Amino acid sequence: MYVCTVVTLLAMASIYTSNDSIPNNTQPVGSNPVIIANVDYLGEQRTNSCTHRDLGFLGQLTGRWYAVYGDTLWCKASVTEPSQDPEGFHGMVRDSIAECSDSALRVKFTQLNEDSPVAHPKQFIPCNEAWGKTLTTGFGGTSLCPVDDDNSLIFYLVNQNPDGLVGAGAAQVQLSNDSPTVVKRYGENGWWWNATHEARYGLHLWLGRYEFLHEKPGIRDSMNTGGDVTVLETKHTLNHVQQGDCFAIRTAPAPEGPWSDDVKVYTPTPIDSGFTYAPGVHPYLDSAGKTLTISYTNKNHIQVIKVTLE
Numbered sequence: 001m002y003v004c005t006v007v008t009l010l011a012m013a014s015i016y017t018s019n020d021s022i023p024n025n026t027q028p029v030g031s032n033p034v035i036i037a038n039v040d041y042l043g044e045q046r047t048n049s050c051t052h053r054d055l056g057f058l059g060q061l062t063g064r065w066y067a068v069y070g071d072t073l074w075c076k077a078s079v080t081e082p083s084q085d086p087e088g089f090h091g092m093v094r095d096s097i098a099e100c101s102d103s104a105l106r107v108k109f110t111q112l113n114e115d116s117p118v119a120h121p122k123q124f125i126p127c128n129e130a131w132g133k134t135l136t137t138g139f140g141g142t143s144l145c146p147v148d149d150d151n152s153l154i155f156y157l158v159n160q161n162p163d164g165l166v167g168a169g170a171a172q173v174q175l176s177n178d179s180p181t182v183v184k185r186y187g188e189n190g191w192w193w194n195a196t197h198e199a200r201y202g203l204h205l206w207l208g209r210y211e212f213l214h215e216k217p218g219i220r221d222s223m224n225t226g227g228d229v230t231v232l233e234t235k236h237t238l239n240h241v242q243q244g245d246c247f248a249i250r251t252a253p254a255p256e257g258p259w260s261d262d263v264k265v266y267t268p269t270p271i272d273s274g275f276t277y278a279p280g281v282h283p284y285l286d287s288a289g290k291t292l293t294i295s296y297t298n299k300n301h302i303q304v305i306k307v308t309l310e
């Protein structure tokens with residue numbers, strides 16, 4: 001991977017000396033080596049609380065894996081099983097974080113409130129009222145992106161409902177009392193890039209960081225970008241994209257492409273004809289890469305499949 005990446009970068013540098021030779025990376029190139037042997041539906045993900053939520057982007061802090069969720073709706077007080085939750089609003093946070101376990105069917109929120117008998121997750125990126133943030137302020141977050149042994153970054157988009165997008169920002173995250181904790185948010189108002197005229201997600205920065213961080217053989221990392229997931233591995237980059245209602249894999253030697261055609265993986269059954277989205281790979285469950293365990297959102301349920309590759 002290391003040699004491969006250096007060669008790719010040198011090649012790209014010469015390509016960009018002439019506009020004519022910039023490849024059109026929206027076009028599939030080459031063949032896709034992935035062959036799906038089997039897909040098993042494993043079930044719905046459970047937690048140490050009771051919530052409905054979406055996303056669950058997977059990333060690392062201090063070598064441990066965490067899932068970052070979007071809007072996290074608390075079940076009614078004392079309800080322990082999400083399927084038994086009565087209709088209605090019972091409280092929420094705009095994002096939350098949970099530590100992964102040896103099964104994608106089980107995660108553990110690391111910051112719970114005082115609710116009894118069922119404690120509910122706290123908001124991971126805290127609302128700062130001095131910046132005009134309230135519970136109505138949406139945070140479109142990415143996963144944790146490690147920058148060194150102790151620190152990770154998370155990128156997010158501040159959505160000042162109902163006024164719309166404000167800006168994109170980055171926060172530094174460290175472990176505190178064994179719990180991922182935002183220790184700093186960059187920018188005067190908690191964000192860096194003004195959403196009216198600048199990039200909204202900071203994705204390129206994130207991709208670049210990942211590209212250079214983990215160039216050790218056998219290590220694979222997942223990057224989640226809204227509906228997309230990219231897994232870097234030693235030989236190929238796998239990209240799991242939502243395509244209509246199905247999930248597919250495409251491969252590339254590097255994040256900038258060129259990308260292969262898609263191989264269809266799985267078509268979830270949408271609950272109440274809703275959307276299925278945000279597939280995320282749990283690479284820590286199989287370092288050999290023979291299987292891919294993928295969680296995704298289906299109407300605020302997090303469902304899990306296991307894909308076996310040939």
Ligand SMILES: *[C@@H]1O[C@H](CO)[C@@H](O)[C@H](O)[C@H]1NC(C)=O
Binds near residue numbers: 024025026027
């Ligand atoms: C790249 O390919 C896409 C899809 O076919 C096409 O819509 C687009 O115009 C192409 N871009 C360039 C610069 O050729």
Ligand SMILES: *[C@@H]1O[C@H](CO)[C@@H](O)[C@H](O)[C@H]1NC(C)=O
Binds near residue numbers: 194195197
């Ligand atoms: C963002 O930029 C726009 C101009 O493009 C400006 O009107 C607005 O005040 C800026 N927002 C903030 C919060 O600085």
